[in-house]
Amino acid sequence: MLSSKTRDELLTLLDALVNETITAEEHRRLESLLLAEAEARELFRQYVGLHCQLRQLAQSWAEEKLARLTEAIESGAHLPPPVPAPDSPRPGLIYGVILSLLVGFAAGVLWFRHLTADNPVLPSDKSGQPTTTVSQHLPPPDCLPHDAL
DSSP: OOOHHHHHHHHHHHHHHHTTOOOHHHHHHHHHHHHHOHHHHHHHHHHHHHHHHHHHHHHHHHHHHHHHHHHHHHHTOOOOOOOOOTTSOOHHHHHHHHHHHHHHHHHHHHHHHHHHHHSOOOOBOTTSOBOOOHHHHSOOGGGSOGGGO
16 A cells, blocks of 8 residues: 555656656656556556546547637637726726715715704894794793693
């Protein structure tokens, strides 16, 4: 049975082999591991087999995609529009910012109206004295009938 350290080393060497980046020294080490362990040889067959299947799948997908693209170009079919660059502002973002500003402005106007309704600015008469307010004409609270509450 392979130790976890040997298994990790074997997988690293197999990765270098299938990616064609293996050095001569690494290749000798891989051969020695494969000659010494039956489990290493089985892992080698599975790993390389999986790699070959994935490569064939990717190649067939790319060929199919290229054939469809070539066919579309030759027939003059309309291609899908290009995807906008990631750094370009999206219209939804711009509209969202404008909407946020408008909502903020409306909230400010309503808040200001609320403040002025609580403290109305009354015009003064010609003498400079403010005109009477509504509260000057209301009876004091203890004069209100009890059933009005």
